[in-house]
Amino acid sequence: MSTDVESVSHSRDIALIDLVDRLLDKGVVLSGDITLSVANVDLVYVGLRALVSSVATAEREGVPLPGGVT
Amino acid sequence: MIYVYAITEAAGTPLPQPTLREVTAHGVAVVFADEGPGGDPTADVLWVHEDVVESLMRDRAVLPMRFGTHLPDEEAALALLDSRRDDFARMLDDVRGRVELGVRVAGRAAAPDQPARPATGTEYLARRLGARREADHVAAAVHEPLARIADRSASARSPRSGEVMTASYLLPSERVGVFTEEIRQLQQRHPDLALTCTGPWPPYSFVEEAPA
Amino acid sequence: MNDKLLAAPATGLPEVSDALSRRVNADPETVEQGLAQLVLTIVDLLRELMERQALRRIDGGTLDDEQVENLGRTFMLLQERMDELVEEFGLTREDLNLNLGPLGNLM
Numbered sequence: 001m002s003t004d005v006e007s008v009s010h011s012r013d014i015a016l017i018d019l020v021d022r023l024l025d026k027g028v029v030l031s032g033d034i035t036l037s038v039a040n041v042d043l044v045y046v047g048l049r050a051l052v053s054s055v056a057t058a059e060r061e062g063v064p065l066p067g068g069v070t
Numbered sequence: 071m072i073y074v075y076a077i078t079e080a081a082g083t084p085l086p087q088p089t090l091r092e093v094t095a096h097g098v099a100v101v102f103a104d105e106g107p108g109g110d111p112t113a114d115v116l117w118v119h120e121d122v123v124e125s126l127m128r129d130r131a132v133l134p135m136r137f138g139t140h141l142p143d144e145e146a147a148l149a150l151l152d153s154r155r156d157d158f159a160r161m162l163d164d165v166r167g168r169v170e171l172g173v174r175v176a177g178r179a180a181a182p183d184q185p186a187r188p189a190t191g192t193e194y195l196a197r198r199l200g201a202r203r204e205a206d207h208v209a210a211a212v213h214e215p216l217a218r219i220a221d222r223s224a225s226a227r228s229p230r231s232g233e234v235m236t237a238s239y240l241l242p243s244e245r246v247g248v249f250t251e252e253i254r255q256l257q258q259r260h261p262d263l264a265l266t267c268t269g270p271w272p273p274y275s276f277v278e279e280a281p282a
Numbered sequence: 283m284n285d286k287l288l289a290a291p292a293t294g295l296p297e298v299s300d301a302l303s304r305r306v307n308a309d310p311e312t313v314e315q316g317l318a319q320l321v322l323t324i325v326d327l328l329r330e331l332m333e334r335q336a337l338r339r340i341d342g343g344t345l346d347d348e349q350v351e352n353l354g355r356t357f358m359l360l361q362e363r364m365d366e367l368v369e370e371f372g373l374t375r376e377d378l379n380l381n382l383g384p385l386g387n388l389m
Contacts, residue, residue: 191354
């Protein structure tokens with residue numbers, strides 16, 4: 001493995017990508033539920049687990065295609 | 071607020087830094103500090119958090135927390151240990167003596183004469199079909215042999231653009247050499263794919279969020 | 283910190299700089315952007331599922347050329363519209379990352 005300065009800092013950059021992926025989870029987490037509030041009033045309760053399950057089922061069993069294709 | 075670095079087994083070993091504290095219950099500890107390593111998640115700050123977690127891992131099983139994890143106070147930490155005692159015990163058993171390795175696979179580069187925007191809808195779908203087939207090929211060729219070596223695998227995020235696969239593998243630290251050797255052989259067998267492997271990491275991808 | 287790079291491709295390492303600075307320095311500035319991120323992620327998920335279904339049908343040979351072309355144009359336009367929407371909210375496609383927890387990665 002080369003030890004010149006450029007390749008060492010490049011490999012730290014690559015490790016940093018993986019560190020960021022692990023430490024900063026910016027993705028939308030769909031493993032729970034969310035409550036959407038406006039002005040401190042809870043308005044909508046979204047059961048995301050149910051949504052994801054039904055979407056996964058849709059992938060298996062097919063969803064309607066755009067344009068009316070059957 | 072307290073800044074939580076990790077849930078660990080209550081090993082009774084000294085904490086690696088003077089700013090760290092812990093509360094324990096049912097053989098499990100919450101390791102925390104009054105303040106985190108910094109407000110903004112710069113690269114340096116992230117590595118400080120990572121170093122704390124890794125130093126804890128030297129002599130106890132660790133469930134690492136992501137950057138910026140807080141609890142209101144020690145009472146809340148004890149309440150957490152009570153409410154999820156079975157989950158934590160089980161997860162700590164799963165990760166004891168193990169490390170996480172990250173693998174990313176970049177696919178073949180697009181043909182150099184291929185225009186950026188497909189000319190027709192049919193061509194668009196043809197490219198997507200090719201991309202799907204490639205992803206399936208990569209999954210079979212790369213993920214399966216690695217998953218056989220590891221104890222568990224997880225795919226916690228979508229691949230970045232240009233990548234066809236990104237996954238994490240949990241395995242005993244003694245098996246890291248076998249795993250990286252397999253990566254080397256897979257790379258040789260598939261020169262058209264670009265494999266990157268990083269680690270060993272604490273088992274970030276194998277800590278379950280709290281149930282709804 | 284030890285060097286964490288265990289293996290890397292022989293020819294050229296992945297492009298790092300852009301993705302890196304965005305991830306480390308950015309944070310959703312507003313509630314609106316956070317909500318947009320959630321909504322667009324779900325929309326993108328549905329788009330992806332429909333597209334995969336279409337590809338399965340094409341693979342299975344149950345669509346004629348005209349249907350394939352119409353579907354392809356529609357999905358291509360959907361992709362471009364997603365790119366525009368994402369940019370309008372100061373996000374990137376990478377921000378529409380689905381962490382499904384124990385359910386794994388749907389994409």
